[in-house]
Amino acid sequence: MSDTKDNQPQDKQNIDPNQLEIPDELPILPLHGFVFYPGMGFPLQIKSPASKQLIDDILLKDRLLGMVSHNKQATQQDELRPEHLHSIGVVGYIHKLVKGEEGAYHVLTSGFKKIRIKEYIKKSPYLTAKIEVIEMDEESDQEIKALVLNLRTEFKKLAVLTNLPPELTMTVDSLDNPYHVAYLIASQLHLSPDDEQAILEMGKLKEMLRRITTELTQRLETAEMSQKIQKSAKDDIDKKQREFFLRQQLQAIRKELGEDNENLDLDELKEKFKNAKLSKEAEKVAQKELDRLGRISPSSPEYTVSRTYIDWILELPWEKSTPDSLDINKAKIDLDKDHYGLERIKKRIIEFLAVRKLKQDMHGPILCFVGPPGTGKTSLGQSIARTMGREFVRISLGGVRDEAEIRGHRRTYIGALPGRIIQSLKKAGSNNPLFMLDEIDKLGSDYRGDPSSALLEVLDPEQNFTFSDHYLEINFDLSKVMFITTANMLDTIPGPLRDRMEVITLSSYTEDEKLHIAKNHLIERQLEAHALSSDDLSFSDNAIRAIIRSYTREAGVRNLERELGGVCRGVATDIVTGKTKKVKIKVSDLERHLGPIRFFPESAAHSWSPGLATGLAWTPVGGVLLFIETAKMKGSGGLKMTGKLGEVMKESASAALTYIRANAGSLAIDEDIFSQNDIHIHVPEGATPKDGPSAGVAMVVSLTSLFTDRPVRKDVAMTGEITLRGDVLPVGGVKEKVLAASRAGIKEVILPALNQKDVSEIRQVVKRKLTFHYVKDIREALEIAMREEEKSEAKG
Numbered sequence: 001m002s003d004t005k006d007n008q009p010q011d012k013q014n015i016d017p018n019q020l021e022i023p024d025e026l027p028i029l030p031l032h033g034f035v036f037y038p039g040m041g042f043p044l045q046i047k048s049p050a051s052k053q054l055i056d057d058i059l060l061k062d063r064l065l066g067m068v069s070h071n072k073q074a075t076q077q078d079e080l081r082p083e084h085l086h087s088i089g090v091v092g093y094i095h096k097l098v099k100g101e102e103g104a105y106h107v108l109t110s111g112f113k114k115i116r117i118k119e120y121i122k123k124s125p126y127l128t129a130k131i132e133v134i135e136m137d138e139e140s141d142q143e144i145k146a147l148v149l150n151l152r153t154e155f156k157k158l159a160v161l162t163n164l165p166p167e168l169t170m171t172v173d174s175l176d177n178p179y180h181v182a183y184l185i186a187s188q189l190h191l192s193p194d195d196e197q198a199i200l201e202m203g204k205l206k207e208m209l210r211r212i213t214t215e216l217t218q219r220l221e222t223a224e225m226s227q228k229i230q231k232s233a234k235d236d237i238d239k240k241q242r243e244f245f246l247r248q249q250l251q252a253i254r255k256e257l258g259e260d261n262e263n264l265d266l267d268e269l270k271e272k273f274k275n276a277k278l279s280k281e282a283e284k285v286a287q288k289e290l291d292r293l294g295r296i297s298p299s300s301p302e303y304t305v306s307r308t309y310i311d312w313i314l315e316l317p318w319e320k321s322t323p324d325s326l327d328i329n330k331a332k333i334d335l336d337k338d339h340y341g342l343e344r345i346k347k348r349i350i351e352f353l354a355v356r357k358l359k360q361d362m363h364g365p366i367l368c369f370v371g372p373p374g375t376g377k378t379s380l381g382q383s384i385a386r387t388m389g390r391e392f393v394r395i396s397l398g399g400v401r402d403e404a405e406i407r408g409h410r411r412t413y414i415g416a417l418p419g420r421i422i423q424s425l426k427k428a429g430s431n432n433p434l435f436m437l438d439e440i441d442k443l444g445s446d447y448r449g450d451p452s453s454a455l456l457e458v459l460d461p462e463q464n465f466t467f468s469d470h471y472l473e474i475n476f477d478l479s480k481v482m483f484i485t486t487a488n489m490l491d492t493i494p495g496p497l498r499d500r501m502e503v504i505t506l507s508s509y510t511e512d513e514k515l516h517i518a519k520n521h522l523i524e525r526q527l528e529a530h531a532l533s534s535d536d537l538s539f540s541d542n543a544i545r546a547i548i549r550s551y552t553r554e555a556g557v558r559n560l561e562r563e564l565g566g567v568c569r570g571v572a573t574d575i576v577t578g579k580t581k582k583v584k585i586k587v588s589d590l591e592r593h594l595g596p597i598r599f600f601p602e603s604a605a606h607s608w609s610p611g612l613a614t615g616l617a618w619t620p621v622g623g624v625l626l627f628i629e630t631a632k633m634k635g636s637g638g639l640k641m642t643g644k645l646g647e648v649m650k651e652s653a654s655a656a657l658t659y660i661r662a663n664a665g666s667l668a669i670d671e672d673i674f675s676q677n678d679i680h681i682h683v684p685e686g687a688t689p690k691d692g693p694s695a696g697v698a699m700v701v702s703l704t705s706l707f708t709d710r711p712v713r714k715d716v717a718m719t720g721e722i723t724l725r726g727d728v729l730p731v732g733g734v735k736e737k738v739l740a741a742s743r744a745g746i747k748e749v750i751l752p753a754l755n756q757k758d759v760s761e762i763r764q765v766v767k768r769k770l771t772f773h774y775v776k777d778i779r780e781a782l783e784i785a786m787r788e789e790e791k792s793e794a795k796g
Helices: 049-059 142-162 166-174 178-187 191-203 203-258 266-273 280-294 301-315 328-338 343-358 377-386 419-429 451-458 495-499 510-528 541-548 558-576 587-593 647-662 672-675 698-709 732-745 753-757 776-784
Strands: 025-031 040-046 064-069 088-099 105-122 126-134 364-369 392-396 434-438 484-487 502-505 537-541 582-586 614-617 622-634 639-642 677-682 717-719 749-751 771-777
Touching: 025 105, 040 049, 040 392, 049 064, 049 088, 049 105, 064 105, 064 126, 064 191, 088 126, 088 191, 126 419, 126 639, 142 166, 142 178, 178 191, 178 203, 191 203, 203 510, 266 280, 266 301, 280 301, 301 419, 328 343, 343 377, 343 502, 364 377, 377 392, 377 434, 377 484, 392 419, 451 495, 510 537, 510 541, 510 558, 537 541, 537 558, 541 558, 541 587, 558 582, 558 587, 582 587, 614 698, 614 732, 614 749, 622 698, 622 732, 639 647, 647 698, 672 677, 677 698, 698 717, 698 776, 717 776, 732 749, 732 753, 749 753, 749 776, 753 771
Parallel strands: 025 064, 364 484, 364 502, 392 434, 434 484, 537 582, 614 717, 639 677, 717 749, 749 771
Antiparallel strands: 025 126, 040 105, 064 088, 088 105, 105 126, 614 622, 622 677
């Protein structure tokens, strides 16, 4: 080292810094936004007064300085604060200084040793710190050689893809020190300052080489992908230019041949537009779109999109309606011919036709048919459409989860189409069809939207006259459409949607109704389906009743029709094989065609003893009997409940036991029985989930029967919710429950007093078979249920 007395320091570019002795204390030059690596050299621009002072001082000494990068918290204004600098940096050597304009220093610097800052000992006029040199690992094995070779190879690929100077790859090849190779490549990967600093701080050579290999591979993959994108874009442009020139040539050839029909498609659309009956808004939009279509080249993809949109507008029945058949008497005859029973629904349709006859511009009703499967909801919609002379459109909503199914997709999407409402209107060809929205209770929802919310506008008479589909974006009047929805249950239909519909309930069919439906509709349909006639096959009434009782258990008639079809197939086989010519099916013939009896009377499946009571339950497929079994065993007063019971039903059981324990004295029950025994309540058919409060009365009766050792009457069924005071509260599904009791051969039914109004909806033919008891207090139910049969008196 030598000091100089000149104002301008001399150049010392030929001195090897590695031969210099590094002192324990060095002035620190903060670096902002980049990291200096050992073995690197490039010019720095110095503007800060403190940093310029640092350069001036070291040029008069050994020209050595520490170079450390800022950390994340640092700013250029904070460059002299030690806490804003990393602890690892490099020793730099000043080779040359050039003073530029405005006082800036341009300094040629190289780094050659890695150092760690031990502590800062001076902050002014510039940072000075005690340092220690970090010796770099000199290990060299086959893996390190392979990693360095791979780095050189992959870097050459990157240099070609990103047009790096060839001198750079030559420099990489000429370096022997693996650290210098790695650091030079890392400096060309455009890493973040944090990633560059992390590489500098790595102590193990293999670890650093692997890290730089990973970064180089990612950078290479990005460069390759970028090149593919550029090539694809160029090929696409070349293809479009070629197509353009070819189409221009084709157009010129057609013109020479007199076959210039470019505007033929547009003229056809304009003629169609001229004859179409559109709403004012649709006419305005269609005219605007036609003008736009005339300015688009037929070869453009936008042409097809615009053409499809115009076709949809022109083909919709904006002003086209079918005349309603308003003959009330004919409507009654048609409805009675197609469906047996269903008086409430038929009455509602007749009322609509009558009002429609008086008021021509009334909105179509929005009805919701709710009932068990197989009760004729969908076929009833077809019958109503036929009676009124309207087009019938059925849309199945079961499993629909996308709002776009109702409202359509916006035209910005590729392959966009209107929703099902607009599509069905186009198919119907009129703006007043009868829409059957089937299975509305099975709508779903997910990230694509909620279809039930989209239906709020469709099914609201105050809004649907301006229904806007996302694809059309033109208001369509749905107020003339008659909407009928179907559902098996109301619980899953959102409240706001349910509020927009007039709910009409279809209850289970009685045995007599099923017999009538089979004789007048089902048998005839099955005979036709199997190429038979009434001359080939007939059924006795007893045979049909036997099929209903012993081979089906349902609220509707779907399975009944299947069983009748099974008999028809068996008879058809006998006729084809010559075994018979004409058959009248009797009860004794059923087992040969349908197999052994599948269902027995529900009460016949149970041996009767104290602790067993018959409840009534409602299910989506109609009413069923619900047997409540109780038993006691030695124990300490525990209560066990089985049969896959829901929380509400478990609470009913607890309430029933609490009532009995609180009133044990008046019920003639020994109070010690509760502390000396465990109680088990079981509801058979344990695989079927059960819930609801309506089994409360049956549970009290069953437990009382168990504790008093008095059997409950087999011919009595009951339903009702109970309270801790013994009050009997009303329940739902009374009609279905009563029909289930009638089918099972029950003679008497105990109902809450407040449910007496529901019995009026039940047909007289059913009511005549049953005796009804209406109770307000559980003691009344106990007296009736456990009364000796010969002493019972009918009520109701």
